[in-house]
Each structure stands twice: as structure tokens, then as C-alpha cells.
Amino acid sequence: MFTDLIPWKTKEMEKIAKVFLCDKKLILLRAPAGMGKTSVAIAYLIYNAIMGRRGAIFLRTRREIEHALKIAKTIHTRLKADLLIIATPSKQRLCVMSPSETIPIKFMCPIIECPRMKRRKYSDIEKYLRKNVLTTTDEYLRVLSMGRRCPFWIIRSLLPKANIIVGVHEYFKDDYLFSLLGELDVLIIDEAHNLLMMHYEFDRDKIERGKILVEEFLERGGRNIARLIVGLWRQGNYDDAEAVSQYQQYTQTDGKEKRLGRKILKIPTPISTIRKRLEKSGKIVLMSSTLYPSRFFETIFSKNMEHEMKIIKGLMRNPNRTIRIMDTDISTSIRERNPETYRKYAETIRTIKTRTKHKMIVFAPSYDVAKGISKFLGAPVTDNPKGEEIIITVYRGRIAEGVEIPEDYRVAIMAGLPYPKLTQRESKILEAYSEEYGVSIEVLREAYMRSSMVSALIQAMGRVGRKNRGWIYIIDRRARALLAG
């Protein structure tokens, strides 16, 4: 089994590995956080690379990319195989000349006549990277820019040669960036729930202006729009250059169109992107601990396509964490947000505190709920703990997102479930999905809210039990039924 490549192999990983070996071209895998999905995915890519098959893994954040690179380095060092493993930082980071946010970097190069554009030799860099897997994106950028070269142009040459690519989701979602990767046999998307709500946003006024400028240019016999953009920028006509660039991107972007005030949204459905990527690859594995509700994701990612969906139940599997869903009649549902509910929450939290000597973080679904509980509990609402025994914060806030907190906060209280407020933008995207998938908007809305809730819950839960043992208590009447499936 290819998991033999992983030095820290567990029985749980074998279960995941079997899913990877399924002979379907499209695989959906929901497995609890902490089961070792990324380790198995990297081992699978390395195994395939040794067999001569190219693969890529797409992750959500830089931190996740670096975690994957560390795993790849450990396996690669033991194997001593001649493999080229390349990390792709976000496209803006690949330009070292402080690129403009409004013009794609490919236009910046001729605009500023960047001298780095001409330094395209990369054989020494390739040789070095075949021997060394670097573990941070900064290190990759440093190596790619050696000899005052351009990381963007060097990586463009290296990507089609790489045996394994470790990139951000952007490289899977975006047609142009994906085209830079070359033909791939295996694509793995980690935290695949993040493919939801993919969209591109354009400014209506700019598109209208850009359209006029392009039509005038073509009437004058012009052919190359890139030249028009570069020319306008060099004349100092930045707004028009941006308008033409936006118009060009708008015409080249696929997706269902929706209006939102002065904005135009182009919304590619996840299934249309997956279908396109499958045309160019042998296999796609979409994995996440947050494919909740699973039926919803099965529809969104694989409707009318042959696929395999595997669910390994549970939210989080980590020997360092104990999760308890409390048997309770209280809830922070909108209509129950009142002083009596907050008093009951405070009472329950106080009871839990009497049973533990550890400090506690309470996560609440909103600042109003946090303040309500704080009033009865006498604990501060803060993202900056100063040694208090109990602090209260919010889901999706700084602490939940990963800001460092002292290790002695080892108990996390989930005071209610973090259902989001749907924004207008999200509503428009769900409207487009409803039309494309033929599923009612109400069903989609409910499923999306639940998925977003589970995602925020897991993220907050991950704040304890990292180095030391942690305890998690979920206090909401709805939790048991909702999280069971």
C-alpha cells in the first residue's frame, strides 16, 4: 500500500487510502479533521509520481500549503527519488515588483519593461528543486527569484515539468492558472467545500467603458488587446487601461451572470469547473471534513456524473481532543436569543468550569450573544486574553481564525451553532446554482447555511488540543441531530 511511504502511518489512514484507490474518475471524501487526509494525499501523489503520473494538490491557505510541503519533504528525503515538487504561491506574490492590484501581472511586465522578463534560464533552479523540497512558499519565491529572475516566468516554465504541484485553490478554479500546470493525471482538492461560492466580480461602468475602447481600437485596425492595455497604461491613462483589462477578463470568463448593484457577478458552478478539469486529467479527489450536508455536496460536485462518495463519520478525529455534544434544551437560534437563554448558557458554562482546572474559551455566534452571556457569566468578550479563567469570543473571529492564544486555554465551549447571515452576494450565487442545478433556492440556502455553520464550528474547535490535550463542549439543542448525519 502506498501509505507505507508515510512514517507516521495510522490505521485510520488505511481507510482513506482505500478511497483514493477507487477506480472512479471522480471521488468525494468526507472524513473528520485530524485523520491524516493530507498525509495520505501527499503519499498518493508521490507514489503516482514514482510511477510516472503527474499530480497536484490544491489547498486553501498558505499555512496548509506549507503543512503539505513538510509532509512531502519528509517522504521525499527518505525516498531520495528524483522528483520535482513545486509550490505555487498566489499569483500576486509571484511578481516581485509590487504589482498593481488592478491589472493582471502578465500586463505589468511589458508596461514597466521589467528586466527580469528576459532572464528565463531555469535549468539550475530545476536541478536544485529536484534535490530539495522546500517547506515554505517564501523559500520557493527566494529560489525562483535567484539571479534577479522573475518567479512568475520561471514557475511558468517549471510547472509543466513538475511531478507534483502543491498550489492554492486559485490554480484549480481559474482556467488560465490551471492551463499553466500542463496535463495532470491526478488532482486532489483539500477543503473542497471551499469551491462553493466561486465567482468573479466586475464593475459595470468599467466594462461598458472597456467595451467602447475595445470596439474603437478594433475599428482602427488594432488586433492585440494586450497592446492596447499596455499603451493606455504607459500614457498614464490608468482608468482606461483598467477598464479594457476588466472588459477582456469579463469576456473570457465563463459563468452564469447576475447583477448586484453596479457589479456584475460571473458565477461558474462547481460542477462545470470539475467537468472541465476532468477533461484534462485522469482522476479528481475532492476531500474535506466539512462536506455537510453530504447530499448537498454530492449534488453540487457530481450531479449526473459517475462518481464515488465516501463518508467517514465524525467531525474531528484527534486523540488530543475530546468532543462532547451536551444533552441540553437550550439553543442560540435567532428566536431564542434573550436574557433567559444567556443566563442558562452562563449557568451551564459555570458548571463545566467547576469540573476543570483549565482555562476556557467560549465561542458565541455573534457579538450580541457574546455580550448577553458575558453579562451573566462575568467573563470578558475579547480576542486578546490576558490570563482570565474564561474569555468569550465569536466564531469566525480572530481567535477562531488562528490568532495565537496561550496554551493553557484548553477547554472550548461552543455556545450555540454558528449559522451565518446570508449576504446579498451569496444569495445571488445560490440563485445561479438553483437555476443551473434545478434545485429549489430554499433547499440550497438551508444546505449552504448548514455547511458554513459546520465549517466555522470545526475551525473554532481546532483552537484547543493542538499541542496539549483539549476538551470541546457543544451546547445547543440542535447539535446532536444536525451533526449526526
Ligand code: SF4
Ligand atoms: S517580469 Fe516578473 S517581476 Fe517583472 S513585472 Fe513581470 S511578473 Fe513582475
